[in-house]
Amino acid sequence: MxxxxxxxxxxxxxxxxxxxxxxxxxxxLHPRAGQPTYRDSSVGGPLLWPADEPWPMCGGDDDFGTVHDGPTPLVPIVQVHQADAPGVPFPPGRDLLQVLWCPFDHGEFCYPLPQVHWRSAAAVTSVGPTPPPPSEAPEHYVPNPCVVHPExxxxxxxxxxxxxxxxxxxxxxxxxxxxxxxxxxxxxxxxxxxxxxxxxxxxxxxxxxxxxxxxxxxxxxxxxxxxxxxxxxxxxxxxxxxxxxxxxxxxxxxxxxxxxxxxxxxxxxxxxxxxxxxxxxxxxxxxxxxxxxx
Known part of the structure; x- marks a missing residue:
């Protein structure tokens, strides 16, 4: 819809x-509960992530001390194909935006720490699994899988x-x-x-x-x-x-x-x-x- x-x-x-x-x-983006696949634009859904590219991790330290124990996999926040984002200036040769973050408090103001990745969807020929969120991560920092309705x-x-x-x-x-x-x-x-x-x-x-x-x-x-x-x-x-x-x-x-x-x-x-x-x-x-x- x-x-x-x-x-x-x-x-x-x-x-x-x-x-x-x-x-x-x-x-x-109008996220609504659903079951997006790694090929879809989504909020909180699996990512079109190359199998031969390491999943991004957070080391656990920042300027204000340790925020979690050991390396932690980032969780998917937004994946958007260029076709679903008319007018948004993607970098040349890239047609997929992926945003992830560490689902633990960081920094003086205590918020999840984001990363941005741009890639060519067609270049991902073998897709790796999206890891589950850390079991101890606060639920309110891990988005539910949602399909999106870009407008x-x-x-x-x-x-x-x-x-x-x-x-x-x-x-x-x-x-x-x-x-x-x-x-x-x-x-x-x-x-x-x-x-x-x-x-x-x-x-x-x-x-x-x-x-x-x-x-x-x-x-x-x-x-x-x-x-x-x-x-x-x-x-x-x-x-x-x-x-x-x-x-x-x-x-x-x-x-x-x-x-x-x-x-x-x-x-x-x-x-x-x-x-x-x-x-x-x-x-x-x-x-x-x-x-x-x-």
């Missing part, structure tokens, strides 16, 4: 033409809105909210959920890493969030196909609602997210990452 985000309930650029130049396209959507900045524009538009945002009930931040700007491109789904203030090689600010590659939507954003971002069973504040936390909201079974901090960035100016596409939560 496809997933279709409803059109924005208001014409964003007509009401706020100042945000038009900041328009971006994102790919909402391009248009986004506008919320947390990333330049300060001078926020000051300029604040009164208009408030007026529109009072007149229509729609909040720019939650209902009109950037999409919630697991997504490629567009704007990160910040919970707190934005933090964009700079490339250590060239010094330029990195580009957003992937947001891995705890939820597909929350108690406010569902009103405009919940796909049409899910509205038959989720129609109103009282039901979005129902069993059917949770099947859409929490299909991947992740909980990153207090309903936060891990944001992955890359430098597209450097040939080796170095990556950065950040984590925040409420």
């Amino acid at each position: 496809t997933r279709t985000t409803p059109p924005r309930p208001l014409d964003v650029e007509q009401l706020f033409p100042e945000v038009g130049p900041f328009r971006k396209e994102a790919i909402r 391009p959507v248009t986004e506008y900045p919320s947390g990333d809105l330049p300060r001078h524009l926020l000051d300029l538009l604040r009164d208009r945002f408030t007026h529109v909210e009072q007149e229509t009930g729609w909040l720019y931040q939650y209902h009109l700007a950037d999409a919630p959920g697991i997504k490629l491109g567009g704007y990160p789904g910040w919970t707190q203030e934005p933090w964009w890493p700079d490339c250590e090689g060239c010094g330029q600010r990195m580009e957003h590659l992937l947001t891995v969030s705890s939820w597909e939507y929350d108690g406010e954003s569902w009103r405009t971002w919940l796909p049409l196909e899910d509205r038959a069973v989720i129609d109103g504040q009282e039901s979005f936390r129902s069993e059917q609602g949770l099947a859409a909201q929490e299909a991947a079974g992740l909980m990153l901090g207090d309903a936060g997210g891990v944001y992955i960035f890359e430098c597209r100016s450097c040939p080796d596409r170095p990556v950065g990452h950040w984590f925040d939560c409420s």
